[in-house]
Structure formats: C-alpha cells, structure tokens
Amino acid sequence: MIAYLARRLGQAVLILFGVSVITFALLYLLPADPVRQIAGRSATPETVANIRRELGLDQPFLVQYGRYLAGLLQGDLGRSYLQRSEVSELIAARLPASLLLMAGAIACELVFGLTMGLIAAVKRGSALDQGLMVASFVGVSAPQFVVGLLLLYVFAVRLGWFPIGGYGSWRHLVLPSVTLGILGAGWYARMMRSSMLDVLRQDYVRTARAKGLSRAVVLLRHALPNAILPVIAMVGIDIGLFMSGIVVVESVFGWPGIGQLAWQAIQRVDIPIIMGVTLVSACAIVLGNLLADTLAPFIDPRIKLQ
C-alpha cells in the first residue's frame, strides 16, 4: 500500500513536469504578446523592450523554462504580470471557493446520477426508466452555459428561490453546483443503470434472493456496492472535466474561484497565472484519480493495490 502510494506520487511528479513543459511551450508559441498587454497600446518601443527584458521574456525558451522550473521547485509560481502579486497568493485566495463548488457538484452528480440510475435499472423497460434516460441524455448533451442561464432564469429570476450570483451562503452554492454537476449526473445515471443491470443478472444476486432477503436488502447491500465501482473510478476522471466546466460556470454565476482567475488571465495573456492554474488543475486531476483508485479496495476486496 505504501509502496503503491509512493510509486503513484512519483508518477504524479512526472506528469506535472510534463504538463508544465507542454503548457509553457504552448504559451511561448502563442502569437499574443504579454508585453503589449502590460505596456498598453501607447507605449514606446523602449518601454516595451525594457519590460520584456525585466520579465526575462527576451531570453530563449530553454532559459525561460529553466528559470520557471527552478522557481517551481522552490514552491514559487511566479508573479502575475498585471496584478502585481504572487500567483500562489492569488490562487490560494480563490481555491477554497472552487473546491467548495466542486464538492457541491460531485455531491449533485452522485445524488442525482446514482439515484436515477438505480431507479431506472430496477424499473427497467418502464415509462419511468425511459423518462429518466431521456432526462440523463438531456443532462449529458446540454451546454453548461445554457443550463446555467436557464436555471438562473427559472429559479433565481422567476421564482426567486436562490440568489442570482455571488458567493457566501449555501443558497449561493446550489445553482452553480447543479449546473456543474448536471453533466456528470447524466453520465452517472447511464453508467449506474447499465452497471446495475449487469450486477442484477449475477449469480450472487440470485443467491441473495434465494436466502429470502427483502428486495431493499438485495438491492442496497448486495447489488449496489458491486454496481458502484465503475462509477467511483469515474469520479476521479471527472475532476478533470470540472476544470473546464468551472471556467464557464464561475463566469455565469460570478463565483470567485480559480476559473474566473484563469478566464481573466487568458484574456490578458498573464502567463504566470495561466501556468499556475493549469498546474493546480493537473494536481487536482492526478490526486482525484489517485483518491478514486485508493478508495476502490475498500469497496471491492478483490482489488489489491500493488
């Protein structure tokens, strides 16, 4: 177990290194010039050259990356070009809001997705099953900004149950979480349904019924833990999907998380922030997957980590 975790964390470092190289190279090749953004349109060529030299952007790629990596190894993500503060501080200030949003979205995915999938599997072939599967399909295919705006219009503007945007109470959390989670919920409902149908055909479910156990015990104790495994593995991968969704959802709802930070940074070619957010996202994805893999043996004793 410890050897496994150590190896996986070692792999994680390699993955982060790869992500940093690729992202840095892409930003280097970008036709947009961050110096122009900083200097403004009316700046003289001397000012531009000065700023370029000051930021080290006149150096060749390898030197630039070497400097960045050296800083990274000391835990320094660099300074924002435009906001004049440390990237790590900017991210640290906004990360809790994003994590909260993600947690809300995961809860929403699991609660809606698993319940819908379970009910659809048990009522297989019924009108309810078909209705749920149509709903899940809509959830999977609807673009998040459309879902977000629709929810805002219905539940915030018309019904007034939830605030239109901002951050603070649990009421603020509901609509963004649902918007972010609805895609995953659709997927989970479909996965859960097929996984559950598969498990319900298994011999051990027949054994459980032959013991005279009630329907609820057969479903929840015998079938559910077996059916849920593939879904758990998906949660790890989902954290990666969230990262793209978060940029949209945070913009729609004015949620002060790293998604908004990234969005602003991209518009203004603020390279250190883009790098920082990308690396933090990569970290989240790697850790999410690791967490899902580490959880699996607790659900299925046949899985051994080695």
Next chain:
Amino acid sequence: MRRAAEPGAGTAERAKLPSGAPGGEPVLAVEDLTVVVGGAEGPRPVVSGLSFALGRGETLCIAGESGSGKSMTALAIMGLLPRPAARLAGGAIRLGGRDLTKLGEGAMRRIRGDRIAMIFQEPMTSLNPVLTIGRQLVEAIETHTGVGRGEARMGAVEALRAVRIPEAESRMGHYPHELSGGMRQRVMIAMALALRPDVLIADEPTTALDVTVQGEVLELLRDLQRAFGTSIILITHDMGVVAEMADRVIVMREARMVEEGPAGELFARPKAPYTKALLAAVPRIGTGAARPHPRPAGERKPAPVALVKDLTVRFDLRGGFLNRVNRRVHAVEGISFEIAPNETLSLVGESGCGKSTTAKAIAGLVPYAGDVVIAGRNLAGLDRRQAKAVRRDVQMIFQDPFASLDPRMRVGDLVAEPMAIHGVAARAERRDRVAALFGRVGLSPDQMERYPHEFSGGQRQRICIARALALRPKLIVADESVSALDVSVQARVLALLRELQAEFGIAYLFISHDMAVVENISDRVAVMYLGQIVETGTRDQIFSNPQHPYTRRLIEAVPVPDPARRRRAFPRMDRDMPSPVRPLGDEPARLALRDIGDAHLVAA
C-alpha cells in the same frame, strides 16, 4: 438413515423411507407444473405437466440434458423464475398444506432460505464478492429468525463447522475470493442448511468442481442429510452423481418427465427409450478397454508428430515499490512427451495443474522455454514466417463452442478462415473444401451461410472440428473439447473424432479432467499435478495399474453410474492443492520419472 454400499441392504433401507410413493406424507408435492417462456412465436413450455412428490429425508434426482427444464423446475419451486421471460402457467407446488404458487412475494420470501433453500452450480460467482462470508451467513440467519447479531454469528460459525471448514471462526472474516471453489461451495451449503430447511434444492452443485472435490461435497451433502433429515432435490446431468446420491430419479427431456423410479430400478431396468439411450451414452471407466488398441505391441515406432521436451511455462507477477517481478506462477515445470501419428495422448489433471497452458504453448499461444518439435521442426529459433508454416500443422479445438466462434461471421467463412490466413487454395476451391468438411463432420453444406447462434452446442463443436481440419493438420489439440456438451452429444462428437483419426491419421493431444472420457478416447495418458507429469503410460497401464497416489485418487473419485456400486466414503483431499505461485529463486523440485516396465513412467 445410513446407506449401505451393498445393493441389497440399500434397497431394504430405502424401502423404510417415507418416499414419494403413496403412504408417506410428502414434504413437497408438485402437481401438473407448467412453466412457459414468452418467445417471439408466443409462449413455449419449458416445463410441461410435471408432477412429483418428495418424501421426508429423501433424495430425489432430476436428471436430464441441457434444456430439459430441470433448472426451471427448481426456480419455479423457489419462486425465482427469471421474470418477465418465464412465468408459471399452471399447476400447484404444495409445501406443508400451502400452495406456493398462490403466495405473494412477501410470504414466499419467508419460505425461501428458511423452509426451502437452494445451492447453485457456480460457487465462484454465487457468493457476493464484496461481503465477507460471515456477513453473508449471518444475514440469512437474521432474516428468518429474528435473533440478535451475536447469536446469529454463533449459528453461522456452527454452520461452517458442520460443512467441515477448518478454522471456521477465522474464516468468517474472509472474502469469497480468498477461498477455493470447493470451499465456496461448502459455504453455500452452510448458508443453505444453517436454518435446517425442509427441502434443499441443489442445482448441479458439483458440476463446476474438480472430481476429487466433487466427491467430498457429495459426501458432505449425504452426511448432512442424514444428520438433519433434510429432503434433497438434486438436479444434475451427470448420471454418475445420480447413481451416487439418488433414492428416486426423475428423467426429464424437452420439458417433460419421461421416466420416474427408484434409482436402483431405473439404472438396472430403464423403461423409456430415452433413459436407455442416456444411460448408454454415459462414458464409464472400464469400458474403454474394449476399444481395440490401434498399435499392436512390437510394431516399429514411426517418427513422432509432436515431441515436447522440458517444456516450461512461467508467468511473472509484479509487486513492491518498483513494481518488479517478485513472484512467478510455475504453470508448467519441465514436462516431456511425444505423440505419434494416428495416436491420442491425453493430459489429465485438475484445474490449475497446467494442462491447458501446455496446450497453449504447443499451439504457440504462450511463450515457453524448452523444445516443441512439430513434424521434425523445432519451433524455437524459427522466424515468424517459418513458425506460421509450422503452426499450420497444429490446430486447436476449445472447450466452449459458444464462445469460440465469432457470432458475426457465417460459419462457412469461419471454417474457410484458416485456409485464407495461410493462403491455401483459391477462393472457389476453398468453398468446395469447406462444403466437403461440413459433410464430413455431419453437417449439411447448405448450412454454410448461417450464423453460429443458429446451431446447437454439439453442432457448433462440429463446426470447430471442421475449422481445425481445414488445414489438414498433423496434430489437433483438443482442450476440454467435449466437456461442455451433453452426454449423448458428447458420445457422438467423440465418435466423430475417432473416425477422423482413422481416416486422416491425425494425432490428438486430448486435454480433459474427465477420467471416463479420457479412458474412452486415449491411446496413452499423462497425469499432471502442479505443472508436472506424475505418471504416464498406455491407457491400460494407467487405468488398470495406476501407481501414483494422485492417479489413483483421480480414478477413484469418479462417480460410477451404477447405484449398486455406491461408495460408502469418498477419497478425501487433506488440503487444497498447493499454490503454483512461488517467490523468485524458489523453484519447485523436478520430479524424476521412473520406468516400471513397458514405458510406464511414475514419479517417485
């Protein structure tokens, strides 16, 4: 109610039992039971007008081939018919004055597991993999008795002791995958009998088990029945098991009962033609000797088709921080044998002994060490093209005819495929050859355009045989090729294999766990245990004069299809087979084979 081995005493004892015959009050009575499945062409009966009564403490065997309706009968009694595909169309199932078919799901649930319990064929999949066996036992007891957790736990431990599971207390915390197949089936029996049901339905309880384990499980069922007075409905296709266990027998075919009677009577004087045919098709040890030996002694030995020397197959297992190889599965450990043209060598042994791995190595499907020489050419050291040419001479027939034919290809194309791969014959000529092959294996050439799902298991195995023959190989490796077939079909496929051998002079490497089939088809036999050959010789040497204790145990463990020769006690294994997984550097000792005369080799 101890049963005696002598037929006379057995009959006398059985006569005292309150059987289903008029007189005794039956525990369970099935009257005019009809089960239908809804097909595209309307409902089709899978059980039709079945009636029988089960006496207290009686063992009733329902025998029949696949599709005869025997399992559906069991599921109907349990109220577990796979809905909505199958449903009860009529009849009554009476248990203690109540008609189970009239009960609602709630009332039926209280009977299931408590009054009627059931064990299933597949012990590997019948226990929930994510719950400890203790939990699975305890919940059965809790559901029906309303006792507390502690008391239920004690009952569970007691049930595990009753099925002779060593260290029952600590086994409670184990998960199913930590137990062998035989142990799991014991857990299933413990679970079924924990609440002392009136009726135990055992659906093919030993079919998936190795033959030595099968004997133990059957004996256990017999002992527990004696102790608890449980009535047993035993469903099986194996007439040996029927002879070993049954007081009374029902033979079913195509949803109907064709014959019913006391076991001794039915085996000695079967009335229905189907029963006679079924009993005649059962392979029996001792009858194979009647087969004329194809190679008279003293004849000069032709060059072998296949020569295997020091064949070793090991699989690496990884672990530790750097995920390096730290253990190996020693699947096959230095075995040697040769097969002459027109000869059948059988490899026998129980699951995990390495017989299938040997087959795969010879067919070039797993990497190996040692020498495999096919028709004089050593496969080692050949490049891909040359190896492919040699491989033409070796073809395989697998166990499961349902899984070994691509469902999306026409069967004619499937049989032609090996010729296409090896570039043999032009397209039109291939067609003619496929048609000829179809005719030769007993199918009609106009079936070539059909798809595999339109054929029965036996027909599919014939297609597999035609495919193996397509390249006119010198050696056919048949890996459990008749194990999945019903006995009557099995007998016909074995006969076909023998005819083809006589006709084309093919050599067979026949891999099987079934000693009776092996005796039936082999010229020579090699017995494998833990990756090594422990005894090899001619069929007569092995079956008439088995020397190694493991060979003897294998032969003795086979149930004899004759109730008059019922065994009092089965040979018991002291423990599960040791694991072939070993740490690096810890290689198993090679067994030295000693010739005890006429090339009969026995491990010391």
